[in-house]
Amino acid sequence: MINTPAEIAQLQARRRGLSDRLPGLPIALWSGQAAARNFPANRYPFRASSHFLYFGGLSLERAVLLMVDGRSILFWDEPTVADALWHGPEPSRVVLAAEMGLDADYPLAELATVLGDRRADLATVAVQSPAARSHQAAILGRSLPEPSQATGADGDLVAAIVAVRSTQDASALSELRRSAAIAVAAHQAGLRATPSVTTEAEVRAAIEAEMIACDAHPAYNSIVTIRGEVLHNERYDNEINPGDLLLVDAGAEVSSGWASDITRTWPVSGEFSATQRAVYEVVLAAQRAAIAAVRPGVEYRSIHQTGSLVLIEGLVDLGILQGKPAELVDRDAHTLFFPHGIGHLLGLDVHDMEDLGDRAGYAPGRSRSDRFGWCFLRLDRPLEAGMVVTIEPGFYQVPGLLNNRDQRDRYGDCVNWERLEEFDDVRGIRIEDDVLVTAEGSEVLTAELPTDPDDICALMV
Numbered sequence: 001m002i003n004t005p006a007e008i009a010q011l012q013a014r015r016r017g018l019s020d021r022l023p024g025l026p027i028a029l030w031s032g033q034a035a036a037r038n039f040p041a042n043r044y045p046f047r048a049s050s051h052f053l054y055f056g057g058l059s060l061e062r063a064v065l066l067m068v069d070g071r072s073i074l075f076w077d078e079p080t081v082a083d084a085l086w087h088g089p090e091p092s093r094v095v096l097a098a099e100m101g102l103d104a105d106y107p108l109a110e111l112a113t114v115l116g117d118r119r120a121d122l123a124t125v126a127v128q129s130p131a132a133r134s135h136q137a138a139i140l141g142r143s144l145p146e147p148s149q150a151t152g153a154d155g156d157l158v159a160a161i162v163a164v165r166s167t168q169d170a171s172a173l174s175e176l177r178r179s180a181a182i183a184v185a186a187h188q189a190g191l192r193a194t195p196s197v198t199t200e201a202e203v204r205a206a207i208e209a210e211m212i213a214c215d216a217h218p219a220y221n222s223i224v225t226i227r228g229e230v231l232h233n234e235r236y237d238n239e240i241n242p243g244d245l246l247l248v249d250a251g252a253e254v255s256s257g258w259a260s261d262i263t264r265t266w267p268v269s270g271e272f273s274a275t276q277r278a279v280y281e282v283v284l285a286a287q288r289a290a291i292a293a294v295r296p297g298v299e300y301r302s303i304h305q306t307g308s309l310v311l312i313e314g315l316v317d318l319g320i321l322q323g324k325p326a327e328l329v330d331r332d333a334h335t336l337f338f339p340h341g342i343g344h345l346l347g348l349d350v351h352d353m354e355d356l357g358d359r360a361g362y363a364p365g366r367s368r369s370d371r372f373g374w375c376f377l378r379l380d381r382p383l384e385a386g387m388v389v390t391i392e393p394g395f396y397q398v399p400g401l402l403n404n405r406d407q408r409d410r411y412g413d414c415v416n417w418e419r420l421e422e423f424d425d426v427r428g429i430r431i432e433d434d435v436l437v438t439a440e441g442s443e444v445l446t447a448e449l450p451t452d453p454d455d456i457c458a459l460m461v
Ligand SMILES: [Mn+2]
Pocket: 261, 343, 344, 390, 392, 432
């Protein structure tokens, strides 16, 4: 057995939670299928779509989970003799259906027959895999828009999925904790490796080796860079030298699919310069203030606001910004150095449910701001106990922003440009933890990895 009896009961509870929100509506979730590299048998790694995984509990390929009239049914083709030859023996469909806690199982080709005239009412979520999406369209007899554009029964399904998946149950939390622990160990391995290697690629290797040794892998393309100001830097070809800050944003995906997402920034030499330390302390103060504000009922955007204010206060104290902090925040002056949102939902996906556009991240009736900086806020909802979010403020000197004529005109009076030049060894700093909203406040799932600058450096020896 892969799933324990408690996990099977949890899967059944998830499916009941979904069906109860959509009485009478038949629901089918497709798992998707792997993409070929150059020929079908040489494939990119397969991972089932997160909605299938969440309600089905196993990462089966070319499978459909049907929930209809209080029953949950698996459609999946038994492995062939050739499959057994190349991939070894696999459990039969009936065994897998039992592991998923399902009521029945059929070959995939019987989906249309079992659905019968309920086919016309069927609701689903479009999957990424083009092959699986055409199968969806064939079964439903209609084309499927992107999930973010879903309307009618599909739109109702999206809303119900968001309601169920937004807060994490006991099984999910146990896997999220496991994923967090692996990401912590991976960062520790990266810290230990730094003094003895010369390239970003080697630090990345140490980090990802730790994940792979735990039968996990990166939940997204790791960022391991001395060019931290490139927000989603996915290159690893720089040499690392004393004097550089290394920004590492790396999280694990465990075998069950659950993710973690941690960022730390450390000095390659093992010692922060005075200017690096000063800015690091400002980002850390912003992160701590934001985490301290996390509790049920609080609007996530107010946490972004709190972090931004503390960041500005620190930059005013350092003489980089000038003016009254509250007024600077109102003018969005923090976006010069902290242009992104303070975090996002975390779950099976690192940006959980972002395949649904903003339908998970934004409360009904809300949409993205058109203000620069605020437009990158990925989460704008009141927090609820059981949600897991990241808190990840940063400070970046992005030449394209700081030298932009409009920004210069707008914020020229807020910045002491001469003073800023003294901080030219600070290109990018981000500090990110994974935070569970609890009834009382919050719990940092990644707290085992310190954020204090001395404690971080102590892990490098
Ligand atoms: Mn993140």
